[in-house]
Amino acid sequence: MQIALMKGKIHRASVTQADLHYEGSISIDRALMDAAGFLVNERVEIYNIDTGARFATYVIEAPQGSGMIGLNGAAARLAMIGDKVIIVAYASCEEVEARAFTPRVVLVDEENRILPS
DSSP states (O other): EEEEEEEEEEEEOOOOEHHHTTEEEEEEHHHHHHHHHHHHHHTEEEETTTTTTEEEEEEEEOOSSSOOEEEEEEGGGSSSTTOOEEEEEEEEEEHOOOOOOOOOOBBBBBTTTTTOO
């Protein structure tokens, strides 16, 4: 049996950009991607803390150290610049592996800089 687990998340990130006319996706600072274990083109769920909106898209890389969390395409209608979001990736694994797995949780400050854990 496959179990779906949270693989990694970025918690309470601030949306820094919204581009309705871009192809689609979420642009995430490379440093945040690496810390959360996200891959380019990986599906992520986004939970808007301010509005309650929940949606899925895929990850594209933003410049490392930029602090960028940019919603593109249709996703840009679901959050405004300054909204707080939680970005989560999930993975499937066998139950034995699931019991031993530890997800990566990345906490950030107001400027999307990684906080010490």
